[in-house]
Amino acid sequence: MKPLITIVLYALITANLAYGNEALRSWNDTHSKQQIISFVEAVTIKESKDFVPIPERIAVFDNDGTLWVEQPAYTQLIFAMDRVKEMAGEHPHWKNTHPFKAVLEDDHQALVDSGAKGIMQLVMATHSGMNTEEFSSAVETWVKKTKDSRFGQKYPDLVYQPMLELLEYLRDNGFKIYIVSGGGVEFMRTFAEKVYGIPPEQVIGSSVKTQFEIVNGVPQLKRLPEIFHFDDKEGKPIAIQTFIGRRPILAFGNSDGDLQMLQWTAAGKHKSFCGLVHHTDAEREYAYDRESHVGKLDKAWKEADEKGWVLVDMKKEWKHVFSFDKQ
Structure with a gap:
C-alpha cells in the first residue's frame, strides 16, 4: 500500500x-x-x-x-522613424543629414548602415525634449492608430x-x-x-x-x-x-x-x-x-x-x- x-x-x-x-x-x-x-x-x-x-x-x-x-525592425524604431517624418518640418536640415535623410527617403539599407549610433541618434531626437506625460501620450496615440505593414494589424495585436x-x-x-x-x-x-x-x-x-x-x-x-x-x-x-x-x-x-x-x-x-x-x-x-x-x-x-x-x-x-x- x-x-x-x-x-x-x-x-x-x-x-x-x-x-x-x-x-x-x-x-x-x-x-x-x-x-x-x-x-x-x-x-x-x-x-x-x-x-x-x-x-x-x-x-x-x-x-x-x-x-x-x-x-522587420523593432517596433520602437518604427515609432521613431514615424516621429522623424512628423517632425521633419521643424528640422529642415534633416533632409541632408544621416540617419534622418535615410528615414525620410525610406532608404532602409542606409539606415542599417548607420548602425547602433545612427539608431541612437533617431531615438534621442524623437524621444527627448518633452515631459514624460507628453511622451506617453505620443506613444499611446501611435500605438492606437498604427498598423504593421505585413499583417495589417495594430502592434498590440502582434503579441x-x-x-x-x-x-x-x-x-x-x-x-x-x-x-x-x-x-x-x-x-x-x-x-x-x-x-x-x-x-x-x-x-x-x-x-x-x-x-x-x-x-x-x-x-x-x-x-x-x-x-x-x-x-x-x-x-x-x-x-x-x-x-x-x-x-x-x-x-x-x-x-x-x-x-x-x-x-x-x-x-x-x-x-x-x-x-x-x-x-x-x-x-x-x-x-x-x-x-x-x-x-x-x-x-x-x-x-x-x-x-x-x-x-x-x-x-x-x-x-x-x-x-x-x-x-
Missing part, C-alpha cells in the same frame, strides 16, 4: 499537469511545454524538494521577439498568443512577472498592463535621463537627450538586481541580447528555467537566427544547447502564433 504522502503528491502533480495542459492551450504537447509544466510543478508544490516560496517566484521576460514581433498563456499560467501559480527589455521603459509602460497584464512598476527597460523642473507652477519630468541605462546584454542582470533585488527563477528571451539575463537566472540557488523563442516560422511570422541584424540568436543558442535550456521551435511547438491566426 502506498504511503498517504505519495498518494497526495501524485494527486497534486496530476491536477497541476492537467491545469497546465489546459492553460497552455496554444502550445503543442512537445518538449518545451512539458518542461514548462514540470518546472512549475517542481517549484510550486510544497512537498517538492525544489519548492520555492511565492515571494521568490520571480519571472523575467524580454519583450521584442519574445512577447511580440521584432521584425504571441502562447506567451500570453504562459504569463497567465505563471501568475496563476504565484509568480511575479517582470519585463526586462532593451526597449524603452516609458515606451513599453504605455501598453504593458493592457496587453500583458504587467503593471508599469514591473517593466524594466532602457531609459533616458530625466530632469525635474517646475513649468508654470506644475512639477514635470523632462526627458533629456542622454542615455541613463541601456538595458541589453550585461545591462539586464544589473537592472534586475537594481530594480527587483531578487534573482529570477525563470527567464525567457529570444536573442544574444538576453544571454546574460539567462546566465544570471541559471546561476541562482533555486531550481531555474531558462527559455529562448526560436523564430522558425516564415509563413505565420518570421524565420531568423544567427545571421539576423534584428534579434540575432547565436551565442545564446550555443549555450542553450550546452546547458540544456529550452529552445522553443515556433513552427513546431505553437499551434497559433497570434490570436487572429486561430483556425
Whole structure:
C-alpha cells in the first residue's frame, strides 16, 4: 500500500499537469511545454524538494521577439522613424543629414548602415525634449492608430498568443512577472498592463535621463537627450538586481541580447528555467537566427544547447502564433 504522502503528491502533480495542459492551450504537447509544466510543478508544490516560496517566484521576460514581433525592425524604431517624418518640418536640415535623410527617403539599407549610433541618434531626437506625460501620450496615440505593414494589424495585436498563456499560467501559480527589455521603459509602460497584464512598476527597460523642473507652477519630468541605462546584454542582470533585488527563477528571451539575463537566472540557488523563442516560422511570422541584424540568436543558442535550456521551435511547438491566426 502506498504511503498517504505519495498518494497526495501524485494527486497534486496530476491536477497541476492537467491545469497546465489546459492553460497552455496554444502550445503543442512537445518538449518545451512539458518542461514548462514540470518546472512549475517542481517549484510550486510544497512537498517538492525544489519548492520555492511565492515571494521568490520571480519571472523575467524580454519583450521584442519574445512577447511580440521584432521584425522587420523593432517596433520602437518604427515609432521613431514615424516621429522623424512628423517632425521633419521643424528640422529642415534633416533632409541632408544621416540617419534622418535615410528615414525620410525610406532608404532602409542606409539606415542599417548607420548602425547602433545612427539608431541612437533617431531615438534621442524623437524621444527627448518633452515631459514624460507628453511622451506617453505620443506613444499611446501611435500605438492606437498604427498598423504593421505585413499583417495589417495594430502592434498590440502582434503579441504571441502562447506567451500570453504562459504569463497567465505563471501568475496563476504565484509568480511575479517582470519585463526586462532593451526597449524603452516609458515606451513599453504605455501598453504593458493592457496587453500583458504587467503593471508599469514591473517593466524594466532602457531609459533616458530625466530632469525635474517646475513649468508654470506644475512639477514635470523632462526627458533629456542622454542615455541613463541601456538595458541589453550585461545591462539586464544589473537592472534586475537594481530594480527587483531578487534573482529570477525563470527567464525567457529570444536573442544574444538576453544571454546574460539567462546566465544570471541559471546561476541562482533555486531550481531555474531558462527559455529562448526560436523564430522558425516564415509563413505565420518570421524565420531568423544567427545571421539576423534584428534579434540575432547565436551565442545564446550555443549555450542553450550546452546547458540544456529550452529552445522553443515556433513552427513546431505553437499551434497559433497570434490570436487572429486561430483556425
